[in-house]
Amino acid sequence: MTASDKNEKKTRGKNGILHKLTHGFTASIFEGCDCQSNYEQSRGVSIRIENLNKSFNGNPVLKDINLEINPGETFSIIGPSGTGKSVLLKHIVRLEKPDSGHIYIDGHDIYDLSEEREREYRYSMVFQSSALFNSLTVGENVGLWLREKRVCIESRIRRIIREKLRLVGLEGKENMMTSELSGGMKKRVAIARSLAMNPDLILYDEPTAELDPVTSDELARVIMDLKSQLDLTTIIVSHDLNFALYLSDRVAMMNPNGVVEIGTPEQIKHSQNPVIRNFIYTTTKGIKGDD
Numbered sequence: 355m356t357a358s359d360k361n362e363k364k365t366r367g368k369n370g371i372l373h374k375l376t377h378g379f380t381a382s383i384f385e386g387c388d389c390q391s392n393y394e395q396s397r398g399v400s401i402r403i404e405n406l407n408k409s410f411n412g413n414p415v416l417k418d419i420n421l422e423i424n425p426g427e428t429f430s431i432i433g434p435s436g437t438g439k440s441v442l443l444k445h446i447v448r449l450e451k452p453d454s455g456h457i458y459i460d461g462h463d464i465y466d467l468s469e470e471r472e473r474e475y476r477y478s479m480v481f482q483s484s485a486l487f488n489s490l491t492v493g494e495n496v497g498l499w500l501r502e503k504r505v506c507i508e509s510r511i512r513r514i515i516r517e518k519l520r521l522v523g524l525e526g527k528e529n530m531m532t533s534e535l536s537g538g539m540k541k542r543v544a545i546a547r548s549l550a551m552n553p554d555l556i557l558y559d560e561p562t563a564e565l566d567p568v569t570s571d572e573l574a575r576v577i578m579d580l581k582s583q584l585d586l587t588t589i590i591v592s593h594d595l596n597f598a599l600y601l602s603d604r605v606a607m608m609n610p611n612g613v614v615e616i617g618t619p620e621q622i623k624h625s626q627n628p629v630i631r632n633f634i635y636t637t638t639k640g641i642k643g644d645d
């Protein structure tokens with residue numbers, strides 16, 4: 355074999371760079387296995403954010419943010435709009451880079467790409483708009499990532515779709531068209547799709563923004579059920595205080611100056627911090643925040 359043949363094999367062969375690029379994972383891990391995405395259980399990750407700062411065009415948006423989120427925790431970040439909640443989420447999934455500060459996931463600095471990891475954290479984000487494809491069925495939407503990445507054989511993909519739909523209370527709805535669904539069902543399909551890759555971390559940006567209160571309550575129950583069945587860490591960004599207080603283990607309140615307070619829902623409800631009292635009052639008009 356000539357040197358160029360060897361190079362070609364290195365690039366295109368089963369363990370070659372091209373194969374890895376198109377399949378995303380190293381082939382050897384999956385030998386004898388009918389699915390590459392489900393090869394390992396998820397593991398709720400810990401997150402530590404240290405002195406994070408970010409400005410856009412000279413305007414500071416994140417000011418010295420410090421947060422610790424425990425493995426398996428359901429953690430909400432609440433606050434008025436424009437306070438940098440979505441920007442903070444984007445940093446956790448490396449869509450934005452901080453001006454200074456660090457984010458550690460399971461103790462690893464996520465911006466330090468020089469370090470070799472045994473396994474990267476798997477995350478998925480549920481967007482406000484649900485971002486489903488209307489021309490596809492529910493099942494096709496849920497299986498999209500698995501099919502695109504060709505991580506599984508077809509029968510396994512179908513099993514995963516069934517299982518993820520069951521987890522969000524949509525068992526047997528594979529063949530419905532996405533356009534036929536209510537807002538709450540769409541959101542649940544978007545969650546099922548996010549679960550397809552067995553994420554260690556799931557992030558929701560304003561999950562209740564387009565939902566009525568009854569549907570928001572249903573969604574809260576779905577997210578709580580997931581927590582009891584799966585090992586994953588959940589971060590929710592919301593301006594919906596009641597939703598966050600109902601389903602979170604802990605809540606961080608943000609305002610334009612940064613994180614104002616972190617506590618359990620009970621601690622937040624009874625906080626004497628005027629910023630929190632004011633937020634509770636303006637978002638509930640004093641109805642539910644008075645106890």
Ligand SMILES: Nc1ncnc2c1ncn2[C@@H]1O[C@H](COP(=O)(O)OP(=O)(O)O)[C@@H](O)[C@H]1O
Nearest residue numbers: 410411415433434435436437438439440441442
């Ligand atoms: N890529 C960007 N370029 C410039 N400004 C941005 C960018 N992303 C966010 N911002 C600004 O950062 C601020 C916080 O945004 P955001 O995190 O979306 O707020 P929240 O989610 O709390 O409502 C806003 O003033 C927004 O305009």
Ligand SMILES: [Mg+2]
Nearest residue numbers: 439440441560
């Ligand atoms: Mg936002």
